[in-house]
Amino acid sequence: MDDILQKLNDKVINKQGDVGTYADHLLYYLLGNINNLNEEEERALNFILGEDKSYTNYERYINFENRKYFDTNISYHTHKHYEQGVKECMTWKGKHIFKTTADLCILQMLLWELKPKTIIEIGSGNGASAEYMNDLLKVYEIDSKIYSFDIRNESKVVQDTRINYLHCDVNNLSMFDTYNINYAELPKPWLIVEDAHVNVFGVLYFLNQFVTQGDYFFVEDSRLKQKEIYMLMQMNQNLKLDTKYLDFFGFNNTSACNSILKYT
Secondary structure: OHHHHHHHHHHHHHHOOOOOOHHHHHHHHHHHOHHHOOHHHHHHHHHHHHHHOOOOOOOOEEOHHHOOOOOOOOOHHHHHHHHOOOOOOOEEOOEEOOOOHHHHHHHHHHHHHHOOOEEEEEOOOOOHHHHHHHHHHHHOOOOOEEEEEEOOHHHOOOOOOOEEEEEOOOOOHHHHHOOOOOHHHOOOOEEEEEOOOOOHHHHHHHHHOOOOOOOEEEEOOOOOOHHHHHHHHHHOOOEEEEHHHHOEOEOOOOOOOOOEEEEO
């Protein structure tokens, strides 16, 4: 327990300017009253130190094999039911954006840290996701270009020259070459966001040819894509799971279950 408390102190004092989060204060209380906890408090402490791993695993980049659990520690169906909105779907500038609240926050932090020069999005939907990322990059004053592929993009109106909505059926990987994009020359670093859920490994395999040190994959709704993620990481052993973002809101509390990957 002393080791956990020391790590907690280091986190609060050194990283957060001596200001604790709600979770930090809860853990301080639980550890300080460990011999006088009621049943609910004992469950909370066991959850944090036993299942959560957020306070006990401080290694940021790990291999897929080192991940002992392959699902969120919060009821997946119950939690995800609420995270995009219940009566209505969340919107970005009036457009439905089909991301969880956790993913939206993770993306804004990752974009600031990574400062991607190129974003490749597989699955444009209605364009809200690309617009969300593009608007954040403008606020951050990061010069970036987004290439967003979708089978429904033929009729999409382009309203920003920084976003390229491109028609592509990802079941036919040759369509990625339709636009004469020299992928090997696109500015780095990259952020690759997969949200099409079609031919997942084929798409990841194709883009993996061009990733280099510092690039990221962010594979959404990946609870049922674990085989493809594992195959990708076996093929490219420079790819590591980034536990900072995977576990930021609790173990795998993101739609990108075990699938926020950095080329290290």
